[in-house]
Amino acid sequence: MTAAIRRWSARLTATAGLLVTVVALLIAPAGPASAHAVLVSSSPVSSSVVPSAPAEVVLTFSESVRKVPGKIRVIAPDGDRADRGEPTFEGSVVTIPVDPAGGRGTYLVSFRVISADSHPVSGAFTYSVGAPSAPPVDTGDDSRADPVVGVAVKVAKYVGYVGLLLLVGPALVLAALWPRRLPRRGPARLAWVGLGLVTLSTVATLLLQVPYTAGGGLFEVTGEGLSVVLGSAFGAAHLVRLGLLAAAAFLLRPLLAGPVGRADLVILGVLGGAALLTWPVAGHPAASPAPAVSVVVDAVHLGSMAVWLGGLVMLAGFLLPRADERELGAILPIWSRWAALAVSALLLAGTVQALIEVATPSALVDTTYGRLVLAKIALFALVIGVAAYSRQLVRRRTGVERPGQVRRAVWVELAVSAVVLGATATLVQTTPARTAATDVAGSEAGYFSTTVSSSLYSLQIEIDPAERGNNTVHFYAYTPDNRPQPVVEWKATAALPSAGIEPIEVPLLPLTDNHATGEMNLPAAGEWQLRVTARTSDIDQATVTATVPIR
Structure with a gap:
């Protein structure tokens, strides 16, 4: 096969890859823009008492949401599941069928859904039938992702950014600035490393999205969870990126080996520009x-970064040491x-x-x-x-x-x-x-989050809105190796010594074996002292304290 035929074959292959990508974009799931959806209302209303058991529970969010399999549950007063069948999603409204013959007492509704920017949104509330009772505990899987997963997602994205600049820099310099007398082997290897890092980052981010959205440990990637991720706009964007990288690889090989024609550079530029769009499409910008x-x-921001820093790498690593x-x-x-x-x-x-x-x-x-x-x-x-x-x-x-x-x-x-x-x-x-x-x-709102540790556990504390008035508090207990730590009994108080306010008891509702939530009313601004005691067995308990700035 002649060099001309090989070049045309590479162009046709890259063009075919681009066409496949366009088709994938056209058939990718679409929906209205949203970001970090919030539960705005429910039926029955949170903390309400209804005369008879409803046939369904309806959740209405501020924006459209998507399902996380198995993460919407209604727990009856006896601890059994009261929901029947799969919930239905219609934009911002989620309808959960429940047993209309349910008994009297307090029911717990817990949910975890995905907003349009691919971030999970979780919460819980109670309602009562006939009269309130002791709230049940959701003994299902913890709805929060392992903290290690969140770190792994950030590392994967960082690797992708590094790979992008290592790919763009050599390709750009070899196409326009590289002296003919110098060998291309070093920059070519760097470009292939960059392509590999971007590919690795894309695959890793896709896989990590499963435990990140559904909850669970680093390697808890199920077929059902992966299917949900791949069927979302997030998954489509990453699959499109992989297709574009595969198409671009065919044109990169001749470029890294020697000068190529303008047509090849134009196609490669189109592929690169389309690939850049997959980053914002899968993140916050698509939901702004x-x-x-x-x-x-x-995309312009990301591309400019890749050109600038990638060019600097080529300048420092190859041109300045080798060029005369x-x-x-x-x-x-x-x-x-x-x-x-x-x-x-x-x-x-x-x-x-x-x-x-x-x-x-x-x-x-x-x-x-x-x-x-x-x-x-x-x-x-x-x-x-x-x-x-x-x-x-x-x-x-x-x-x-x-x-x-x-x-x-x-x-x-x-x-x-x-x-x-x-x-x-x-x-x-x-x-x-x-x-x-x-x-x-x-309305303006603050947010407070911290992690404190004892000899038995580490406790993640979240308070929203962290200002005078009503506040929602969440406690999450973890073992020293970052696994959920079951807690038998929770106790918490809040005090403001500088204003002479004695400890106020915070009523807590256990949601899972390591997660409790509660509502507290803080009447004044200042540095509140939050004291939490968690009993992990019949004889083991520990108390931790945290200073919470309240505006």
């Missing part, structure tokens, strides 16, 4: 108030202009993205997402300063005459940028500030 704008802006003075004199000014354009696009896209996701100035400091954005901005400003120094070296031709100075500056840029990528990987798994800063009614 302006999804079309957010998706495009996020004449070649650097031609390459560095062009790269300097490219870097300036990439950084400008990065700044513009990041600004638009932050305005959409943060929404209000106060959310920058009042939410975890906002504080991460501020940290990212500070780190990015440091990188920009180093990049400006490198650009001045190029303009004065110092970088051509003494490339060691530019190389050191580039390595500093890359080191700080590695931390920025870590912040980005955390951001995409963090509730957007526009959601975290407001409740369903649009």
Whole structure:
């Protein structure tokens, strides 16, 4: 087979892959945009007492939600399941059929659903038939994912970002800036490593999405759970990415081996641009108030990052050590202009993205997402300063005459940028500030979360909204190796010594064997002292304390 025939075969294969991807996008599940859905009402109403057992329980969320198999349950007063059959999902309304011949007493409804940005939303409430009774305990599987799973998801996304820049950088430099006399073996290996990392990250993220959404440990990936993930918009986006990577691989091989024609570069650019869109389509941008704008802006942000940092890797690892003075004199000014354009696009896209996701100035400091954005901005400003120094070296031709100075500056840029990528990987798994800063009614709300430890267990404490008035508290007990720790009895009090408020008992409702929730009314702002005692057996118990700032 001649070289010309091989090139046309690669083009046809890549084009076919692109067409398959387009078809997958067209048939992918679609739905209205939403983010971190919230339960806004229920029938029966939470904590209400109804005269007779209902035939169904209806949950209404603020936005459309999707099912997590086996994670919506209604527990009767005797501890048995009262729900009958599978719940039905119609947009934001979930209908759960229940036994209409149920007995008198208090029923527990627990749920776990998936919002449009692929994050799980869980909760529970009670209602009573005839008269209240001791609330039942849901002895089913814990509805919270193992903390290790959350960390693994962030690591997988970080690996994907690193792989993307290692793929884009060599491909871009080899296509436009690489001196003909230099061998391509090193950059080609780097590009294949980048392609492998992106592929590995995509597959790992798909598999991890199963325990992340359904709850469970790192390796609890079931066929049913995987089927649900693959049938979602999240799964479709990742499958499309894998298809695009496979198609692009056919055109990468000739590019990494030597110069290629413009048609190959155009097709490869189209494949790359389409692949970039799969990241925002599977995350927060697709569920923002302006999804079309957010998706495009996020893709530009990601692509600019890959061009800039990928080019820096090529510059530091290959061009500066190997190119001679004449070649650097031609390459560095062009790269300097490219870097300036990439950084400008990065700044513009990041600004638009932050305005959409943060929404209000106060959310920058009042939410975890906002504080991460501020940290990212500070780190990015440091990188920009180093990049400006490198650009001045190029303009004065110092970088051509003494490339060691530019190389050191580039390595500093890359080191700080590695931390920025870590912040980005955390951001995409963090509730957007526009959601975290407001409740369903649009009122300002805070949130408090911490983990404290004793000799018997570690306790994750979540309080929402962490301000004066009514607050919901959740306690999750874990063993030292991060497994759910069954608790026989819970006790909790809240006190504000600075205001002379004595300990207030917090009534608690066990939801699972390691999870309890309760409602407390805190009448004043200040540093409240929360004291929690968990008894894990007939003779073993431990008490932990936490300071909770209440606004």
